[in-house]
Amino acid sequence: MSFFIETLVGGLLAGVMYSLVAIGFVLVFKASGVFNFAQGSMVLCAALTFVTLRDKEIPFWLAAVITLAIMVAIAILIERVVLRPLVNRPQITLFMATLGLSFVIEGLAQIAMGASVHELDLGIIDTPVKFGDVQVSQFDLVAAGTAAVLVAALSIFFSRTRTGIALRAIADDPQAALSIGIRLQSLWQIVWGVAGFVSLVAGLLWGARQGVQFALTLVVLKALPVLIIGGFTSIAGAIVGGLIVGASDSLAEIYLGNLLGGSVSTWFSYVLAVAFLLVRPAGLFGEAPIERI
Amino acid sequence: MDMFEWKRKSRMRTIGRALGLATMATVASGAAHAEDAKTQYFPLATFRVGAYASSGIPVWAGEIDYFRYINEVEGGINGIKLVWDECETNWEVEKGVECYERVKAGKNGSPVPIFLPHGDPISKALTEKSVADKIPLVTIAYGRTEAIDGRVFPYSFPVVFSFWSEASSAVNFIAEKVGGKDKLKGLKIATVYHDSPYGKETQVPLAHLAKTYGFEDIQIPVPHPGNEQSAQWAKIRQLKPDWVFLRGWGVMTPVAIKTAAKVGFPVDHIIGGIWSGSEEDVRPAGAVAKGYLAITPFPAGADFEIHKKLKAHILDKGLSDLKDPKSFGSVYYNSGVDEAIIAVEAIRTAQAHFGVRPINGEEAQWGLEHLDLSEKRLAEIGATGLQQPLKLSIKDHEGGGAGKVLQWDGEKWNVVSNGWVKSDRDLLLPLIYERAAAYAKEKGITPRDATN
Numbered sequence: 001m002s003f004f005i006e007t008l009v010g011g012l013l014a015g016v017m018y019s020l021v022a023i024g025f026v027l028v029f030k031a032s033g034v035f036n037f038a039q040g041s042m043v044l045c046a047a048l049t050f051v052t053l054r055d056k057e058i059p060f061w062l063a064a065v066i067t068l069a070i071m072v073a074i075a076i077l078i079e080r081v082v083l084r085p086l087v088n089r090p091q092i093t094l095f096m097a098t099l100g101l102s103f104v105i106e107g108l109a110q111i112a113m114g115a116s117v118h119e120l121d122l123g124i125i126d127t128p129v130k131f132g133d134v135q136v137s138q139f140d141l142v143a144a145g146t147a148a149v150l151v152a153a154l155s156i157f158f159s160r161t162r163t164g165i166a167l168r169a170i171a172d173d174p175q176a177a178l179s180i181g182i183r184l185q186s187l188w189q190i191v192w193g194v195a196g197f198v199s200l201v202a203g204l205l206w207g208a209r210q211g212v213q214f215a216l217t218l219v220v221l222k223a224l225p226v227l228i229i230g231g232f233t234s235i236a237g238a239i240v241g242g243l244i245v246g247a248s249d250s251l252a253e254i255y256l257g258n259l260l261g262g263s264v265s266t267w268f269s270y271v272l273a274v275a276f277l278l279v280r281p282a283g284l285f286g287e288a289p290i291e292r293i
Numbered sequence: 294m295d296m297f298e299w300k301r302k303s304r305m306r307t308i309g310r311a312l313g314l315a316t317m318a319t320v321a322s323g324a325a326h327a328e329d330a331k332t333q334y335f336p337l338a339t340f341r342v343g344a345y346a347s348s349g350i351p352v353w354a355g356e357i358d359y360f361r362y363i364n365e366v367e368g369g370i371n372g373i374k375l376v377w378d379e380c381e382t383n384w385e386v387e388k389g390v391e392c393y394e395r396v397k398a399g400k401n402g403s404p405v406p407i408f409l410p411h412g413d414p415i416s417k418a419l420t421e422k423s424v425a426d427k428i429p430l431v432t433i434a435y436g437r438t439e440a441i442d443g444r445v446f447p448y449s450f451p452v453v454f455s456f457w458s459e460a461s462s463a464v465n466f467i468a469e470k471v472g473g474k475d476k477l478k479g480l481k482i483a484t485v486y487h488d489s490p491y492g493k494e495t496q497v498p499l500a501h502l503a504k505t506y507g508f509e510d511i512q513i514p515v516p517h518p519g520n521e522q523s524a525q526w527a528k529i530r531q532l533k534p535d536w537v538f539l540r541g542w543g544v545m546t547p548v549a550i551k552t553a554a555k556v557g558f559p560v561d562h563i564i565g566g567i568w569s570g571s572e573e574d575v576r577p578a579g580a581v582a583k584g585y586l587a588i589t590p591f592p593a594g595a596d597f598e599i600h601k602k603l604k605a606h607i608l609d610k611g612l613s614d615l616k617d618p619k620s621f622g623s624v625y626y627n628s629g630v631d632e633a634i635i636a637v638e639a640i641r642t643a644q645a646h647f648g649v650r651p652i653n654g655e656e657a658q659w660g661l662e663h664l665d666l667s668e669k670r671l672a673e674i675g676a677t678g679l680q681q682p683l684k685l686s687i688k689d690h691e692g693g694g695a696g697k698v699l700q701w702d703g704e705k706w707n708v709v710s711n712g713w714v715k716s717d718r719d720l721l722l723p724l725i726y727e728r729a730a731a732y733a734k735e736k737g738i739t740p741r742d743a744t745n
Contacts, residue, residue, distance in 0.1 A: 006530075114616075140523075213543075213544060214343065219520060
């Protein structure tokens with residue numbers, strides 16, 4: 001039984017790590033209806049910038065602030081150069097633009113900062129904590145705590161601040177929001193900036209877990225089923241989706257993998273996502289579009 | 294046939310003849326170039342961008358530095374200078390195949406002697422093409438293991454250390470640690486592998502070795518890319534193996550080391566495979582990687598004689614391809630040097646037989662199958678200890694089959710095995726030949742005669 005609990009808890013905590021990446025997608029989707037394919041590249045770019053600064057012996061917090069400033073600058077640049085000319089174009093056009101953007105960010109980040117693998121030490125102790133027979137990773141607990149703080153902060157931002165409420169208005173009906181004087185361009189810059197901040201947090205935690213390297217971009221592969229299950233427009237959904245994906249992957253790997261004689265977690269979460277799509281196309285917490293005909 | 298039709302056909306015939314003559318002229322001028330060529334073309338399939346660039350960059354540096362050394366200090370291979378250019382594969386099969394197709398005809402009349410695919414999936418995709426084009430594929434420490442049998446795979450050369458030898462040497466190192474092969478009985482050895490054809494390549498030999506020596510063979514797959522392994526290592530904690538053999542690639546290795554530490558598995562009982570045993574694999578894992586072991590045919594170190602020569606003639610003169618001087622003598626850099634040594638020596642062997650001139654693929658195949666890197670020759674090159682002695686033949690495209698075990702001390706790798714740990718090649722070769730024969734039967738290949 002303790003093995004089952006350990007596998008389950010390990011999976012849930014891994015799921016929170018996926019949620020961290022998924023939240024970045026949700027932010028951009030909520031504000032602009034765009035599935036930002038470049039989110040994984042932004043995670044890589046943020047982590048790579050941070051470790052490059054740290055390698056130059058810049059103190060931790062200063063490096064974090066400079067990285068955040070760079071991510072915000074990138075966000076403003078993306079809005080000016082890529083998104084603004086594409087306003088009112090079909091969403092698939094914007095999606096394709098982010099697809100191209102992801103390759104540009106990955107390429108430029110590697111040209112500017114090199115393709116080497118970097119160690120990233122956040123100073124978080126990574127010895128296991130024992131609860132009876134069950135071992136839990138301290139690092140993963142800290143990551144889960146960080147995700148909780150992030151979700152709480154973003155919830156307050158969206159529900160209590162003027163900017164947050166304006167963002168929700170844009171998400172609900174961009175034309176109506178524009179008609180009452182909400183500035184779409186500056187809000188897009190803000191939301192991409194916040195997505196850059198989330199990328200930095202996700203990049204630091206994933207980078208500390210596996211080293212800062214190109215493979216960071218691959219964590220988005222697991223964020224996709226998280227979004228499908230949790231819904232593209234809900235931060236809480238990203239967390240719940242992450243927990244479901246993490247736990248089911250982990251349990252399937254152990255109990256189903258043995259039966260099938262191979263690893264199953266690559267595709268199992270996608271099977272689960274498709275099942276959710278059939279039953280609840282908008283995801284658990286997503287808003288189903290209602291249109292007047 | 295009306296007049297118009299006749300005129301059209303006549304015009305087509307004229308165009309056809311003109312094209313035929315032009316082709317013949319091109320072929321003739323190509324042949325003339327091959328005779329005249331004074332340099333040896335050596336295309337390099339590289340991946341300087343993409344997911345695996347960090348592993349590749351030091352390899353090309355090792356290779357290019359050695360080629361430059363041959364050109365600058367030795368004046369080429371018996372006076373024939375090497376020229377190379379790079380083709381970016383991104384470590385992707387389709388781009389690798391495209392590169393091969395682009396370079397296989399040679400350059401400025403100089404033929405391609407050897408093609409280094411630099412990627413297990415690319416090498417497998419090129420197996421049959423290389424036979425048709427008569428260009429040897431040299432896949433050092435990767436590629437199809439049964440290609441050791443050159444009777445069936447005339448142009449594939451998994452030289453030095455196949456994946457089967459890697460598995461067997463790892464088991465033999467464990468035997469060395471526990472006090473002999475008879476002590477393997479009853480041990481549990483878990484292989485945590487990248488769930489891909491590369492990762493599964495050692496399942497057959499390990500099952501065979503487990504049956505022979507009586508240890509329990511546990512196989513645990515990790516899905517690509519391997520950035521989350523909590524389930525796999527929870528299973529390790531449950532099964533309590535005595536040793537873990539880690540066959541990763543890319544990000545899978547540091548995540549495995551970190552997750553092992555999280556579940557409390559001792560890292561000094563994890564033996565990484567060839568592609569889990571570089572500085573790039575352990576550095577991202579940080580302090581917990583201290584004590585981690587890895588088996589490799591490319592021992593790290595910058596004190597070998599050849600490194601002293603490379604430093605004096607290439608690095609210190611600013612001719613090195615290495616951007617980060619810290620990587621000089623790293624596992625990947627040394628793998629590039631090893632690869633270049635084998636290529637150069639195969640060309641040299643072919644030149645001794647066919648004459649001192651640029652060598653083509655067919656001649657390089659002969660050179661490879663008669664390659665004899667003895668202790669004496671290795672000492673002359675300055676590669677004693679870096680490269681194991683090798684003797685290839687039609688029936689043996691591997692030749693070596695041994696690896697050294699390194700241990701990470703937090704800063705650098707140190708050799709901890711008793712020299713080269715040999716694999717049980719005598720035990721495994723019959724199985725390899727059996728599989729090669731099955732491949733020949735499946736593909737309708739008539740094996741070559743190995744008596745010549």
